[in-house]
Amino acid sequence: MIFTETKLKGVYVIAPEFIEDERGFFARLWTPEEFSGRGLNPRLVQANISYNHKKGTLRGMHFQVSPHEEAKLVRCTRGSLYDVALDIRPDSPTYLQWEAVELTEENRLMFYVPEGFAHGYQTLEDDTEIFYQMSELYHPESARGLRWDDPKLALRWPLPVSVISQRDTQFELL
Numbered sequence: 376m377i378f379t380e381t382k383l384k385g386v387y388v389i390a391p392e393f394i395e396d397e398r399g400f401f402a403r404l405w406t407p408e409e410f411s412g413r414g415l416n417p418r419l420v421q422a423n424i425s426y427n428h429k430k431g432t433l434r435g436m437h438f439q440v441s442p443h444e445e446a447k448l449v450r451c452t453r454g455s456l457y458d459v460a461l462d463i464r465p466d467s468p469t470y471l472q473w474e475a476v477e478l479t480e481e482n483r484l485m486f487y488v489p490e491g492f493a494h495g496y497q498t499l500e501d502d503t504e505i506f507y508q509m510s511e512l513y514h515p516e517s518a519r520g521l522r523w524d525d526p527k528l529a530l531r532w533p534l535p536v537s538v539i540s541q542r543d544t545q546f547e548l549l
Contacts, residue, residue: 376389376390376391376392376402376403376404376406376409377389377390377391377392378409378413381460381474381476382469382472382474383460383462383469383472383473383474383492384467384469385414385415385487385489385491385492386460386474386486386487386488386489386492387413387415387486387487388476388484388485388486388487389448389484389485389486389487390482390483390484390485391403391404391483391485402483404450404485405419405448405508410487415446415487415489416446416489416490416510418446418510418511419448419508419509419510420509420510420511420512421508421509421511421512421513422506422507422508422509423506423507423508423509424452424504424505424506425504425505425507426502426503426504427454427498427502427503427504427505427538428501428502428538429498429501429537429538430498430499430500430501430503430534430537431497431498431534431535431536431537431538432497432498432503432536432537432538432539433495433496433497433498433523433532433536433538433539433543434495434496434497434539434540434543435459435493435494435495435496435520435523435543436459436461436493436494436495436520436521436522436523436528436530436546437493437494437495437518437519437520438463438492438493438494438518438519438520438521439511439513439514439517439518439519440517440519441517442517443511443512443514443517444490444491444511445490445509445510445511446487446488446489446490446509446510446511447486447487447488447494447507447508447509447510448485448486448487448488448507448508448509449478449485449486449487449488449494449496449505449506449507450478450483450484450485450486450505450506450507451478451479451480451484451503451504451505451506452480452504452505452506453480453502453503453504454479454480454498454499454500454501454502454503454504455477455478455479455480455498455499455500455503456477456478456479456496456497456498456499456503456505457475457476457477457496457497457499457532457533458475458476458477458478458486458494458495458496459473459474459475459494459495459496459530460473460474460475460486460488460492460493460494461473461492461493461494461495461521461528461530462491462492463491463492463493463521464491464492467491471527471528471549473528473530475531477499478496478505479499490510493520493521495523495530497532497533497534497536499533499534519546520542520543520546521546521549522543522544522546522547522548523536523539523543525548525549526548527548527549528549
């Protein structure tokens with residue numbers, strides 16, 4: 376795997392290294408040693424799949440608070456999405472800064488979002504499917520969110536929002 380750290384410490388874009396032959400290719404997508412060797416959380420306890428019917432669907436910005444903070448490893452398995460990590464660590468030099476990456480079924484990239492970050496995405500195609508793994512189980516009592524359209528965050532989404540949950544529209548502004 377090829378790990379590329381973004382401007383936000385601990386947030387990585389990860390590309391598989393392909394071994395190709397006449398059959399196709401093979402690539403590793405996960406080894407705990409490669410993650411822990413870079414100081415990333417190697418614990419994976421939950422895997423999720425998210426299917427989205429419509430282009431422009433927005434989910435986010437979600438996170439869990441202590442003691443259930445979570446890291447996420449996100450990959451697009453069908454379609455494409457614009458994936459966003461937002462630094463919400465108050466003592467971080469990059470507090471409230473964000474990074475985005477386009478994940479597609481063709482580029483096969485992964486996005487590592489560590490603890491202390493809010494996460495969200497917008498689909499760029501109809502019928503987009505996302506597979507993501509988490510370092511912590513879902514705990515509803517620790518689930519929080521930030522408004523996707525908060526002017527203070529200045530998140531730039533590539534498309535008009537076509538679908539969003541009522542919950543995501545009701546998070547408070549900073």
